[in-house]
Amino acid sequence: ALKDLAKFPIGMEVSAANQERSIFNYPSQLPTIEKHFNSLVAGVIMKMSFLHPNENEFFYTDADKLNAYAIDHNMLLHGHTLIWHWDSQIPPWMKKYTGDWSAMLNNHVTQICTHFAGKVSSWDVVNEALDESDPSGFRQSIFYQRIGKKYIENAFVAARKADPNAVLYYNEYNIESSDTKLNLLLTMLDDFKSRNIPVDGVGFQMHLDLFNPSIDQIKRSFKAVADRGYKIRISELDMPVNYNSTLVLSDAVAQQQKERYKSIVKAYLDSVPESQRTGITFWGLVDGESWYNFIGLPAKEWPLLFNDDYSPKPAFYGVAEAL
Numbered sequence: 394a395l396k397d398l399a400k401f402p403i404g405m406e407v408s409a410a411n412q413e414r415s416i417f418n419y420p421s422q423l424p425t426i427e428k429h430f431n432s433l434v435a436g437v438i439m440k441m442s443f444l445h446p447n448e449n450e451f452f453y454t455d456a457d458k459l460n461a462y463a464i465d466h467n468m469l470l471h472g473h474t475l476i477w478h479w480d481s482q483i484p485p486w487m488k489k490y491t492g493d494w495s496a497m498l499n500n501h502v503t504q505i506c507t508h509f510a511g512k513v514s515s516w517d518v519v520n521e522a523l524d525e526s527d528p529s530g531f532r533q534s535i536f537y538q539r540i541g542k543k544y545i546e547n548a549f550v551a552a553r554k555a556d557p558n559a560v561l562y563y564n565e566y567n568i569e570s571s572d573t574k575l576n577l578l579l580t581m582l583d584d585f586k587s588r589n590i591p592v593d594g595v596g597f598q599m600h601l602d603l604f605n606p607s608i609d610q611i612k613r614s615f616k617a618v619a620d621r622g623y624k625i626r627i628s629e630l631d632m633p634v635n636y637n638s639t640l641v642l643s644d645a646v647a648q649q650q651k652e653r654y655k656s657i658v659k660a661y662l663d664s665v666p667e668s669q670r671t672g673i674t675f676w677g678l679v680d681g682e683s684w685y686n687f688i689g690l691p692a693k694e695w696p697l698l699f700n701d702d703y704s705p706k707p708a709f710y711g712v713a714e715a716l
């Protein structure tokens with residue numbers, strides 16, 4: 394089992410894109426989850442619009458159920474995510490909010506972290522706040538527009554205060570692919586460190602493909618963050634491969650995917666010191682449930698480790714061999 398091969402948590406995103414096949418409605422997936430994984434993350438139900446549907450209303454029922462399942466099965470539940478710009482997952486009331494935005498977001502973070510304190514051991518506090526194509530370096534999200542870049546540090550300070558034991562992550566994509574974006578991240582982290590803003594780790598999403606970035610670049614990026622002492626999780630690993638829009642996954646491509654997964658896991662082991670390796674999470678279990686198959690791509694995708702019948706793909710063995 395994957396979790397027995399690793400010295401750090403092996404995680405997966407549950408209740409993927411297709412809500413009807415969520416973990417609770419679709420129990421046939423549970424044996425595979427319980428065999429291989431010891432860490433879970435909710436793909437959707439712990440995002441802003443789900444946990445905080447109205448200004449004075451928080452909704453914890455579904456997340457608590459997932460949390461109880463994780464605790465029952467000796468799995469960690471990683472919280473994803475307190476603040477994210479994705480339009481459809483920002484609650485409508487928030488978009489229309491006209492009061493004090495800093496106080497409002499502070500309350501959002503405080504309430505949620507307080508509710509899950511002692512049960513959710515780590516959080517993606519802020520997700521995807523950087524944008525290398527914007528002159529400011531920051532994504533022009535509604536949070537940035539209302540508050541400025543200070544919303545990021547405010548969120549970390551509020552999270553630490555509400556749950557001093559939670560491990561707090563900044564989560565981002567393309568920091569292993571774009572040196573410009575990596576440098577924005579490092580500048581932000583160095584600034585935070587100089588002012589004691591509590592960031593414990595960095596989540597590298599790593600929605601990758603077969604070719605880019607190079608393994609060398611991935612290693613350099615891990616190392617730059619690891620050298621500064623941060624914990625590093627690979628937080629959303631997956632790998633679409635169907636760039637030719639074929640109807641079936643050929644053996645050749647499946648092998649390429651295996652080798653690529655293997656070298657990515659090796660890169661993590663080679664460049665992040667053991668004490669800073671806090672886990673690898675795959676963004677879903679079976680290919681058919683991957684978010685890539687629900688975002689309108691021209692063809693089916695096979696980004697994950699398992700076939701739809703839960704049999705392991707070559708990619709699975711690539712990860713297992715590297716671990």
Ligand code: XIL
Nearest residue numbers: 409410411436437473520598629684
């Ligand atoms: C995706 C989920 O997988 C989808 O089900 C949802 O509709 C949209 O969000 N980066 C992230 C994740 O940080 O939260 C995203 O998850 C994928 C990209």
